[in-house]
Structure formats: structure tokens, C-alpha cells
Amino acid sequence: MSGNPPGNGKPLLEVSNLSSGYGDVQVLWDISLQIQQAEVVALIGANGAGKTTLLSTLSQLIPPWSGSVHFRGRDLTRARSDEMVEAGFIHVPQGRRLFAGLSVKDNLLQGAYLRRDKAKIQNTLDWVVQTLPRLKERLNQAAGLLSGGEQQMCAIGRALMSQPTLLAIDELSLGLAPVVVDNLINLIAEINRQGITVLLVEQDVQVALEHAHRGYVLETGRVVQSSSAAQLLEDPRIRQAYLGL
Amino acid sequence: MPAAENGKGEVLLEARRVAKRFGGLSALQGVDLKIFRGEILGVIGPNGAGKTTLVNCISGMDKPTSGEILFKGLEITKMPSYAIGRLGVARTFQVVKPLKQLTVLDNVAVGAMFGARGKDRSTAEARRYAEEVLQRVGLQKWMTNRASELTLTDLKRLELAKALAMDPELLFLDEVMAGLNQTEIGRAMDLIRDINRSGVTLFVIEHVMKAIMGISDRVVVLHFGKKIAEGKPQEVIERPEVIEAYLGERFARRVRGEGNHP
Numbered sequence: 001m002s003g004n005p006p007g008n009g010k011p012l013l014e015v016s017n018l019s020s021g022y023g024d025v026q027v028l029w030d031i032s033l034q035i036q037q038a039e040v041v042a043l044i045g046a047n048g049a050g051k052t053t054l055l056s057t058l059s060q061l062i063p064p065w066s067g068s069v070h071f072r073g074r075d076l077t078r079a080r081s082d083e084m085v086e087a088g089f090i091h092v093p094q095g096r097r098l099f100a101g102l103s104v105k106d107n108l109l110q111g112a113y114l115r116r117d118k119a120k121i122q123n124t125l126d127w128v129v130q131t132l133p134r135l136k137e138r139l140n141q142a143a144g145l146l147s148g149g150e151q152q153m154c155a156i157g158r159a160l161m162s163q164p165t166l167l168a169i170d171e172l173s174l175g176l177a178p179v180v181v182d183n184l185i186n187l188i189a190e191i192n193r194q195g196i197t198v199l200l201v202e203q204d205v206q207v208a209l210e211h212a213h214r215g216y217v218l219e220t221g222r223v224v225q226s227s228s229a230a231q232l233l234e235d236p237r238i239r240q241a242y243l244g245l
Numbered sequence: 246m247p248a249a250e251n252g253k254g255e256v257l258l259e260a261r262r263v264a265k266r267f268g269g270l271s272a273l274q275g276v277d278l279k280i281f282r283g284e285i286l287g288v289i290g291p292n293g294a295g296k297t298t299l300v301n302c303i304s305g306m307d308k309p310t311s312g313e314i315l316f317k318g319l320e321i322t323k324m325p326s327y328a329i330g331r332l333g334v335a336r337t338f339q340v341v342k343p344l345k346q347l348t349v350l351d352n353v354a355v356g357a358m359f360g361a362r363g364k365d366r367s368t369a370e371a372r373r374y375a376e377e378v379l380q381r382v383g384l385q386k387w388m389t390n391r392a393s394e395l396t397l398t399d400l401k402r403l404e405l406a407k408a409l410a411m412d413p414e415l416l417f418l419d420e421v422m423a424g425l426n427q428t429e430i431g432r433a434m435d436l437i438r439d440i441n442r443s444g445v446t447l448f449v450i451e452h453v454m455k456a457i458m459g460i461s462d463r464v465v466v467l468h469f470g471k472k473i474a475e476g477k478p479q480e481v482i483e484r485p486e487v488i489e490a491y492l493g494e495r496f497a498r499r500v501r502g503e504g505n506h507p
Contacts, residue, residue, distance in 0.1 A: 046426060147293040171423075171424055174424055175292070184496075203426045204427075218260065
């Protein structure tokens, strides 16, 4: 992806000096980042760098220790996770986290739980299963019976059902066939063209950076670099550390 | 791995016309498969192709609807999974299955007690062996933590450690590299080659094409529960039906080393 994102002025998401962790263990240190409306931003870093913890802190699955989170101009530092969803910040967690006993359709509908435009939910559902056709074949099966990759599709579909303003995806390609990753990346480019902002955690750094406007590099819980995706792709340290080149 | 390439190696495992139905869904539609001793067999296929179901049927987690499975000539089709484990077959789980309340060490010690050589081990010996295995996969520093405290990638490592502790002759790896970055994938490939050199035959399900291409002696492609291709990695990924069903054009270019590199 090239060129400047269409954002202007105030960032959609503004994170300042954010810290968090688990129990006594601090994982994130003074994270600051800004994401503009309609940007695709990649978050890269080794395992254990804090990427998942950052997404979980932003979506309020774990509380921030200090710092602030502003989303769509509102201070949501102390918001609940359901308030983040209502505000349009949708997190696709690593490892699917589906309701195994519910049908695929009911799992998808969970994503629309907080929507008030009930009449339009069916339209979104039609669009989601058209976009992820494997789900259509399995709509009435229990989600626990899906293959690993189909579960990942269902988790992404559930997120799309909430009509996100910002979609934060943890490990898009996890367990998916290359051709499916290709389709999903194209899908993300497509929903991004419709104005949805994307924060992408993806171990296939090349795929992530080829489709992002900008990227942040995390190391041991700190932002150590941020620049345009094109610059990061050219950076010898990034190429060596993450692209294995 | 010349034994497998010329097809004259000893057959370690054979699946004959294995079929599995879940209600109206045919997950496997008569799959024939041979695994030769000493090889690394890569298995790829679109999501829902039946890869994990095949491993479930072979490892006794599930029973095939029809067909038979032979390990070292012995029919194991209807054997319970613990008995198959004792024979020297181990596996990892794609959706990880740790014993969450146990320590990382004890998770692996359980493997050491229920594998091929488990009967000869005391609990203390199993723990000692588990420690060795944890060193090998790089999890030793988390030994005393509960499994529930691990990250997903470390849980994948734990899956591998549990299976290795069973001293398998045949080891099934179901997407152990998912979620690793390129550098970590390189290390995981080295580890898998090392396991193979120590005498373990491997059946590797993986979507990370760099890994499949780099470690597999042969590759089998499943699609809608059928085997649609089989052969050397480079040959298999050139086949139009494989590109269409699984790889996609962009990734096909990438594994060929053309384009898309900055």
C-alpha cells in the first residue's frame, strides 16, 4: 500500500505513555502511538515483545496502569471492554476464543450484540458469509467442530459483524492457508478503502508491511521505532530481525 | 532422505482408504497414505481439507468411519489413543491442550510417563527426562510456571515438548509454527531437522510455506478430504490445482522467489 492515508488532523486513536502488565510484572513501558482515521498500521516485534498485551490493554481486557487512551476524541483510559466495543474498537483476539458450543451463526451474531440497528444485522451477516464463504457452508454447525483455520475465519467474521471503526487483529494469518491469507489481506484492504482503520499484528512481517501505511516496532514492551511501512521494509535491521533475510 | 524418495524405504505407517464422516460432512474420503521410516512428510491443504482429522484418526483420538491404519504392519485402527501412544506414536494439537493447572515440567513429565518408554520410568525419572526435553525446546526457564501462564507460542512449544517426551518413532506436528516470526521459524526448522536426525519420522502439518518447503522430503496435499497431489515439495507447489486450491498466485510467486521482495 502506498501514498498517504486519508486521515486529517486529530488522530482516531491516541495512546500516550501507556503502561500495563500482569500481576506484579510490567510488560508495557511508556507506549505512545497515534493512528489516523482510515490508516492501516502494523505492529511488529518478536514474541514476548508485548504486542498481544498492547492490544489487550487497548481493548481493556487488561487495565492500563498509567498513561492514557483517547479514541474518537474521547478519553477511554478507564473504559470497560464493552464500552470499547460500543465505541467501535474491535479486537480479534489471538487463538479465536469462540463459543465452541454455539453455532457459527450465533458466534457471528455475538459480534452484533451491542448494535442498535437490529434490522441491518442480517445485511451485515450476508456480507460476512459472502466474504468468508467457508462459513456459509458451516453456518449451523457448532463452532467447536470447525477446523482450526475456519475458527479463525469465524473470529474475524464476528469482528466484522460489529461494524468496527478500528479493527485490531492479533495474528491474522494464524492457522490459515496461504490463499486464505491472501484473500483476507485483500479483504482488509477492501474494508480499509471503505474507511475502516486497521491495527494489524502479524508475524508475517512482509505481508503486514506490504499492506500497511505505517508500522511500529515493539521490543521488550517499548516502542523502539516507527515509520512508514515502506521505510521499515527497507530497514536492514528489520529485514534481519523479522524477515529472516 | 533417499529411502522415501525412491519409495523403497520401510513403510512405518500406512493408511488405506481412510474415510471419516461427521454427520453429513465427509471430512476424509478414502485417503491412501504411506509414511516411510526416517522421512519428514509435509502435509498442506486448505482450511477444512481434513488434515487434522487424518491425524485424529491415526492417533486414535477419532475412529475412521471406514478404512484401516497400520503402524509397523500392526493394525491400530480401533486401538485407543493411549495404546497407540505406547507403541511410539505421538502428536501435538493445533488448538493447544495443556494441563493448565500443572506446571510446565509436570505437563512434560506426563508425556514421559505415558509414551513408548514410560512404563520403565518412575515419577522422579520422568521429571528428570522432562527437564531435558524442556531444554531442547527452549522452555526450561518456565519449568516451574503453571501451563496457564504461558503465551500461545510457548504453549505450542509445550505441545512439542509433551509429544517429544513420549519418545515417539512417529511424531505428528499440527501447526507448531503458527504465530512464530521469520527468525523463530528458522530456529524451529533447525529443531525439527534435529528431531528427525535423532531417528524420529515426522508428519508435519504447516501453513508456513517456507518451513514446509525447507524441511519436507515429500509433500502431500489434501483438498476436501482427498489427496490431490503428492511428491517432492518443488514439484507439488508448481501444480496448477495446488496453486488454485491452496497456495494462491501471490504466494506461489513468493516461494518461487520471484517478485514481492522489497
